[in-house]
Amino acid sequence: MNLPIETEDLGKRYGDVRAVEHLSLRVAEGEIYAFLGLNGAGKTTTIRMLLGMIKPTTGYAKVLQTRIHIGNREPWESVGYMVEDPHAYAELTVYENLEVARRLHPGTPPKSVGQIIERLGLAAYADRRTGNLSHGNAQRLGLAKALIHDPRLLILDEPANGLDPAGIVEIRELLLELTREHGGTVFMSSHILAEVSRLAGRIGIIHKGQLLQELNTDELERNRRRRLLLRVREVESAFRVLIAADQPAKILQDGSIELKNASSVEHPDDINRLLVNAGTPPTQLMVEEEELEQYFLRLVGMDGGLENE
Amino acid sequence: MNNLSNMIWIELRKAIRSRMPLWTGLGSLFMPLGMAFLIFVAKNPEIFQKLGLVSAKANLMAYSATDWPSYLVLFAEIISAGGFFFFVMAISWVFGREFADGTLKDILAVPVHRSSILLAKFIVVAAWCAVMAIIIFILGLVVGAIIQLPGGSISVILHGSTVTAITVCLVIAVVLPFAFFASVGRGYLLPMGVAVLTLIMANLMMVVGWAEYFPWAMPILFSQGESSLTPFSYWIVVFTSLAGMIATYVWWKYADQNR
Numbered sequence: 080m081n082l083p084i085e086t087e088d089l090g091k092r093y094g095d096v097r098a099v100e101h102l103s104l105r106v107a108e109g110e111i112y113a114f115l116g117l118n119g120a121g122k123t124t125t126i127r128m129l130l131g132m133i134k135p136t137t138g139y140a141k142v143l144q145t146r147i148h149i150g151n152r153e154p155w156e157s158v159g160y161m162v163e164d165p166h167a168y169a170e171l172t173v174y175e176n177l178e179v180a181r182r183l184h185p186g187t188p189p190k191s192v193g194q195i196i197e198r199l200g201l202a203a204y205a206d207r208r209t210g211n212l213s214h215g216n217a218q219r220l221g222l223a224k225a226l227i228h229d230p231r232l233l234i235l236d237e238p239a240n241g242l243d244p245a246g247i248v249e250i251r252e253l254l255l256e257l258t259r260e261h262g263g264t265v266f267m268s269s270h271i272l273a274e275v276s277r278l279a280g281r282i283g284i285i286h287k288g289q290l291l292q293e294l295n296t297d298e299l300e301r302n303r304r305r306r307l308l309l310r311v312r313e314v315e316s317a318f319r320v321l322i323a324a325d326q327p328a329k330i331l332q333d334g335s336i337e338l339k340n341a342s343s344v345e346h347p348d349d350i351n352r353l354l355v356n357a358g359t360p361p362t363q364l365m366v367e368e369e370e371l372e373q374y375f376l377r378l379v380g381m382d383g384g385l386e387n388e
Numbered sequence: 389m390n391n392l393s394n395m396i397w398i399e400l401r402k403a404i405r406s407r408m409p410l411w412t413g414l415g416s417l418f419m420p421l422g423m424a425f426l427i428f429v430a431k432n433p434e435i436f437q438k439l440g441l442v443s444a445k446a447n448l449m450a451y452s453a454t455d456w457p458s459y460l461v462l463f464a465e466i467i468s469a470g471g472f473f474f475f476v477m478a479i480s481w482v483f484g485r486e487f488a489d490g491t492l493k494d495i496l497a498v499p500v501h502r503s504s505i506l507l508a509k510f511i512v513v514a515a516w517c518a519v520m521a522i523i524i525f526i527l528g529l530v531v532g533a534i535i536q537l538p539g540g541s542i543s544v545i546l547h548g549s550t551v552t553a554i555t556v557c558l559v560i561a562v563v564l565p566f567a568f569f570a571s572v573g574r575g576y577l578l579p580m581g582v583a584v585l586t587l588i589m590a591n592l593m594m595v596v597g598w599a600e601y602f603p604w605a606m607p608i609l610f611s612q613g614e615s616s617l618t619p620f621s622y623w624i625v626v627f628t629s630l631a632g633m634i635a636t637y638v639w640w641k642y643a644d645q646n647r
Contacts, residue, residue: 127645127646130496130497131496131497132493132496132497132644132645132646133644133645133646134642134644149641149642149644150502150640150641150642152498152499152500152501152502153499155497155498155499156499158497160497162493163490163493164490166489166490166491166493166494167491167494168402168405168489168491169489170402170405170406170407171401171402171405175401175405178401179398179401179402180494182394182395182397182398183394183398183494183495183498183499183500184498184499185390185391185394185499185500224494
């Protein structure tokens with residue numbers, strides 16, 4: 080199997096601080112892999128190790144089948160990247176910054192500067208000094224620099240940071256186009272699950288330097304908690320009916336009744352029938368799915384998930 | 389080679405567009421202009437009687453530069469000390485700005501050897517310093533002509549130019565290691581601090597008589613035309629310069645880059 084990114088037991092320690100530990104990742108060709116974690120989880124350290132900017136203390140990383148050694152120039156002709164906040168030479172214009180990026184990738188034709196400016200919607204700012212760009216446009220410039228040499232692999236650190244909703248949609252389209260039409264691979268970090276869930280084929284969740292879970296989009300849907308919420312006029316009576324029917328009901332602070340068991344969530348009609356027959360019909364019946372961010376926080380142990388009672 | 393020319397283009401473009409060469413060039417012009425002012429003051433004491441201290445210093449300067457040969461020696465001395473600071477400023481900017489501005493990460497994972505990137509930076513710094521020195525020197529000659537120094541001849545000017553040129557080369561050579569301090573310090577402060585320290589050390593070495601073994605004292609010694617410099621002294625300068633560049637390369641290649 081062709082793996083554009085492969086790491087084995089990758090780790091980085093700074094004194095007693097373990098920034099990344101035992102990280103073994105496999106990113107397949109043509110997929111968008113989202114690397115999800117809170118701030119300080121180890122995402123950027125991992126990306127810097129993948130890019131040969133910092134030395135791992137354990138394990139190794141392979142990018143485009145090349146084992147990464149700090150300071151080497153392989154395999155970067157086919158890799159585009161953006162690490163942390165986008166920075167550019169403030170005294171140069173957008174065009175000149177892209178010309179710099181082009182010259183840093185020998186073999187990239189001069190016309191690619193104009194093409195990438197068009198592709199990223201930067202034409203109106205081409206002659207503007209980058210010191211005067213908004214954060215959103217600086218982010219676009221960062222992406223343009225990463226894409227100018229038509230890379231096979233993109234490694235992006237929080238690419239949607241600072242972009243407005245329209246910009247986020249544009250980036251999403253761009254990354255999907257890269258993978259679907261050009262067969263490219265994208266490895267991107269994010270701290271917002273909702274942002275990547277519609278884009279990534281696979282998601283790796285990192286917390287405190289360790290990979291907690293890897294899952295694809297289907298698994299993500301399956302793993303999210305669901306619950307049935309009921310509103311009734313006679314809360315106590317309805318609650319007693321449900322308990323008598325062996326349903327694990329719970330009264331929440333706002334007066335609604337919650338059922339988390341699978342049979343209730345999958346067959347709310349049975350619960351409805353039960354309550355109607357008992358003379359306490361529900362006024363509202365709703366299956367609620369755990370928010371992505373709640374799910375994420377639950378995974379990293381920072382939230383109870385669907386518990387708003 | 390093609391990569392190197394591309395990297396030189398990049399460094400030149402960054403330098404020129406930043407206007408840093410312009411500002412450092414303008415700043416360095418104060419050296420010949422200041423000298424001219426002090427000599428002018430000393431020659432016209434009646435106009436500047438009320439200036440007191442300035443007048444005293446001006447007299448000192450005027451007595452040191454009463455004719456073209458002594459003026460050119462004084463000039464080379466000033467370049468070896470004052471020029472040194474402007475050259476350190478140039479190299480600190482070229483190397484330190486990549487760290488201070490967060491642009492370093494964009495030149496690390498690229499299909500160009502880091503040696504090409506660094507060599508281009510060193511070449512641009514050397515050229516920048518040389519151009520700065522040439523402008524200062526030409527202005528110095530103009531100033532000398534305006535204040536009508538005696539004892540000028542083509543051979544005197546040529547000799548003075550040669551001494552100044554070699555002094556500038558020595559200064560550039562001992563300034564190149566400051567790229568290492570800009571890189572390790574990830575900005576401008578460390579190289580500027582070390583520059584102050586080296587000048588203090590250079591003076592100290594002169595006092596104790598070891599100046600010919602201290603690379604940062606050698607440009608001053610050479611500019612004064614003293615014969616205390618030995619071939620070994622020049623080797624020390626060459627070694628210091630090369631060691632500084634190699635250390636910079638090793639640091640860029642092997643150190644963790646977190647910015």
